Amino acid sequence: MTITITAFERSPDGGKGLARDTRVRWALEEAGLPYQVRLVSFADMKRPDHLAVHPFGQIPTYEEGSLSLFETGAIVLHIAERHPGLLPEDRESRARAITWMFAALNTVEPPILELANATIHERDMPWSAERLPLVKDRVRAPLNQLSARLGDAEWLDGTFSAGDLLMVSVLLRLRPSGILDEFRNLAAYVARGEARPAYRRAFAAQLAVNAPPVG
């Protein structure tokens, strides 16, 4: 059955791979699944036909026959549950990998989203410079703990899983702030994720949309 996802017609990051369709593309590439992409503009995302699929008016969405899903975490889990390569087969290892998916999205990402708000939407506010160190410390707190847990391991719990896919994707967003490089083992972990052939194909696919070659 054909899989169709949505992505930005023009990503606000200009093709740095930070838009969330990259996470879904990566999962599809790890699972070896072909997919089609429907590009949407910011105006398209607020139209009733898109809101019917994604009530929050965002990308990505996932359509497969009569099934339509939104929320990156749910889409990645849906793919991971149905195809090998993203979740271990052992029952307990599988539950732990899913735990890391939620940890990425509900523990590590919220302070990173707050930092993005601070540096983008509140950049010109009078409190911006004074407040920023406090927001950055809020990001560092779970990273200290994540770094301690990861240690010198390659992935969070044995073999690469959808938990690593989401954690690497969340941590990636921190590179411009300099905070990722404060944690040597986390920076190396992210680099290992980015070096995977499936990630490279996903990154190239989103880049081709956002920064097509000249000529």
Place this chain on the structure above:
Amino acid sequence: MTITITAFERSPDGGKGLARDTRVRWALEEAGLPYQVRLVSFADMKRPDHLAVHPFGQIPTYEEGSLSLFETGAIVLHIAERHPGLLPEDRESRARAITWMFAALNTVEPPILELANATIHERDMPWSAERLPLVKDRVRAPLNQLSARLGDAEWLDGTFSAGDLLMVSVLLRLRPSGILDEFRNLAAYVARGEARPAYRRAFAAQLAVNAPPVG
């Protein structure tokens, strides 16, 4: 097999049910599963034996034989996948219910966490009063869309699911701010969740720990 969860020895909210063990207690009650609770202090949560189970040093955790999990979303999903009452049986409805779980935790909750930071940790900062309206608007944006999607429906997608359990639990946190009551249908939705016998048992159980009856 015995299920043991952890909860605060003394919840910072004094028993209002906002600590995340309430979400897990609620899921266990919906599934009709007995459980034991191990109470932990803030000092306990930073000790190696607790960090071995929960790398971010938080509650709740979930232990069942040799399996130990953290992250509320993952625990609720683990319970929901194995026991009737929290996920529909139909494949597509089930995927959509899981989508609402992620929407609660990764779309609706992050700005609510940011609001909590603003009103608690940044309350005495010089920018606090001027910045608060901006943070509140950030909370309202997804709620406007959620309210439009829910309309007059009882639950988000047909029958009550783990998606509703997490969404109601996330929205509950907003009541003190007054923002929840700005959305008539969302306030009624939360009240429907709170009226469920399983929620009431979960709430009473956490209250008994935090505000034991005098005498």
